[in-house]
Amino acid sequence: MDLETYLADLRARQERVRPADTPREVAYPLGEVVLxxxxxxxxxxxxxxxxIVFGDDTLxxxxxxxxxxxxxxxxxxxxxxxxxxxxxxxxxxxxxxxxxxxxxxxxxxxxxxxxxxxxxxxxxxxxxxxxxxxxxxxxxxxxxxxxxxxxxxxxxxxxxxxxxxxxxxxxxxxxxxxxLDALAALNYTGGTTGLPKGCQHTQRHMVYTAASAAGAAGYEPGAGYVSLCYLPIFWIAGEDLGILLPIVLGGTVVLMPRWDATAVLESIERHGVKVVVGTVENYLELLDHPQMPERDLSSLSDPQAVSFIRKLTPEVRARWAEAVPGSVLRESSYGMTETHTIDCVPYGFAADDHDLRAEPVFCGVPVPGTDIAVVSFETAEPLPIGEVGEIIVRSPSVTTGYWNNPEATAAQLRDGWIHTGDNGRFDEEGCLHYLGRAKEMIKVKGMSVFPAEIEMMLAQHPAVDSAAVVPTDDPDTGQRPVAFVTVREPVDAATLTTWARENMAGYKVPVVSVIDAFPMTATGKIRKNELAEAAREAVAVR
Incomplete structure (x- = not known):
C-alpha cells in the first residue's frame, strides 16, 4: 500500500473516534502571526x-x-x-x-x-x-x-x-x-544517551503547536484559559505549557519555580487553574496532602500526567476522580523535541479507562494537521494495522533540522517526515500505541519484547512503585529483559519473578532487581543507559 492511501485509511478511522468537542482542522485564534x-x-x-502570575507578582x-x-x-x-x-x-x-x-x-x-x-x-x-x-x-x-x-x-x-x-x-x-519561517529557537534534545542536538524550530512551529494542542484538548481562547506550570520552561514541554499556549490563547500562566504541593493546591483554588501537567508522583502527593480535602479544585478540568517513573493506572485515576469530582486525570501527549512534543493526545478516551486498559502505551489520535504513520524500519514502507514498526511524524511543527549536524538531519528527517526511532503500532480505531525506543527493543529467542509493556505489567503488582526495563545479552536466549524495580512495600526479587511468570508470557519474564532509586536525567527521565552494566551483572548472577 502506498503511503497516501495508507494515510487516507488511517484518517478515516481516526475521524470516527475523534472526540466530538474537538475540531478537525487547526483553528488559530488570531491567525498565523508571530508570538x-x-x-x-x-x-x-x-x-x-x-x-503571568509568579508568586505574589503579576504581569x-x-x-x-x-x-x-x-x-x-x-x-x-x-x-x-x-x-x-x-x-x-x-x-x-x-x-x-x-x-x-x-x-x-x-x-x-x-x-x-x-x-x-x-x-x-x-x-x-x-x-x-x-x-x-x-x-x-x-x-x-x-x-x-x-x-x-x-x-x-x-x-x-x-x-x-x-x-x-x-x-x-x-x-x-x-x-x-x-x-514565521525564520529560525527562532534551538531546543536541545534531552535524551538519555548521546550528546544533545539543537533542534531548529521556527515561530510557525510554535504557533501551530499551541493552536493544534488547544484544539485537540477543547481549549477556548480568552481569559478562561489558566494553566499552572512548574515544568521547567527551558524544556520544550514546559515552553508549550508555560509560554506558548497561554500567549496564543490570550490566557494566564501561573508560573512556579519548582514543584511545591502546598503552593500548587493554593494556586489552583486562588487563580481558577484549568490545566496542570505533572508526574504521577506529583498527583499522588496532592492526593495525600492534608489540605487536599479543604481546597476547591473544581476549576481543574484538564489535569494531565506524564508517566516517567510511576505509571498512571485506573486506580490512581479513580482516587483523583473521588477527590476532585468531574476532573479526569489523563496522560498528556506523545511527542518529542523534534516535533515540539504535542503530536498525539489521548483526550476523550477515558471512558471505562479505555486509554489505560489498552495495550501499552495508548496515545490516542494525532492533533489536527499532523500525520503519523508506522513503517518498516528497513524499507520505510507503511505497515498494516496492528503490526509494530517505526513511528514517523509529519506536521507543521517538525524541526527543519539539527543545528550544525547535517548527518543527523539526513538520517532522521526524510521527505518531510521525522523518523522517531520509536516502536509503535495502530489499533483498529486508528489510535497510536507507543512501545518504546527501537534501540530498547529486546529480542528473546527471536521474539520481540517491548520494555514499556513489561513496565506497565509490573506496575500492576501492589508492591511495585515503578519499573524500568532494559535489555542485556544472554547466552541462552540472545537477549534478556532486566527489570529494575523500586517498591512501596517490602518485596523481594524472587517474589516478583514468580508473579511475572504467572502474569506474562514466558519469554517476557524479566530478571528482576529491586533497587532504591533510579539514575535520572535533569528533565526527570530514567537514564536507562546507566542501568546497562547493572543489567549485565544481574543476568550473570542469575
Missing part, C-alpha cells in the same frame, strides 16, 4: 488581563508587551540582530518569558539552557550555539565563570542585577520580525 504579535493584540484588547499583558519591547531595545543596542543566538540560562521566572519574547521580536534565535547544567554541559551547548549574549542570574553566573576557559568572553545580562533595570528603562523597540 510578539499575539502579546500586542492581547495588550491592546485587554491590557489588564494577567499574562499583565500590557506589562509583558512593554517589558519585552524594552528588552528588545536593549539587545538591539548591544548588537543582537536577526539570526543571532541568545542563550537564556535561567530557571522558571517572568524574566525568562520576557527574554524569550524580546529575542523573537528581533528575529534572533532563542537558545534555552538547562539551569541545572554544570560547566562541561554548559560549555558544550554554548560552544555549539555560539550566542551573542547569555541571559542569566547572579547565582548561575558562577557556573558560567567556571566554564570561561572553554566558552570565552561571552557577555552576560543578569536578570537580578542593575543592568536588568537599565535594560527595561530603554526606549521600547517597535520593530517586529514577522517571518
Amino acid at each position: 510578539p504579535a499575539h502579546v500586542e493584540h492581547w495588550a491592546r484588547t485587554d491590557p489588564r488581563r494577567p499574562a 499583565t499583558y500590557a506589562d509583558l508587551d512593554d517589558a519585552h519591547r524594552r528588552l528588545a531595545g536593549w539587545m538591539h543596542r548591544h548588537g543582537v540582530g536577526a539570526g543571532d543566538r541568545v542563550a537564556v540560562y535561567l530557571g522558571n521566572s517572568p524574566q525568562f518569558v520576557v527574554a524569550f519574547l524580546a529575542i523573537l521580536r528581533l528575529g534572533a534565535v532563542h537558545v534555552p539552557v538547562n539551569p541545572m547544567f554544570q560547566p562541561a554541559e554548559l560549555a558544550y551547548e554554548i560552544n555549539d550555539s555560539t550566542p551573542r549574549v547569555i541571559v542569566t542570574s547572579t547565582a548561575l553566573s558562577a557556573t558560567v565563570d567556571r566554564a570561561r576557559d572553554r566558552i570565552g568572553d561571552v557577555p552576560l545580562l543578569l536578570v537580578d542585577g542593575p543592568e536588568w533595570g537599565e535594560a527595561l528603562a530603554v526606549e521600547p523597540y517597535d520593530g517586529r520580525a514577522d517571518d
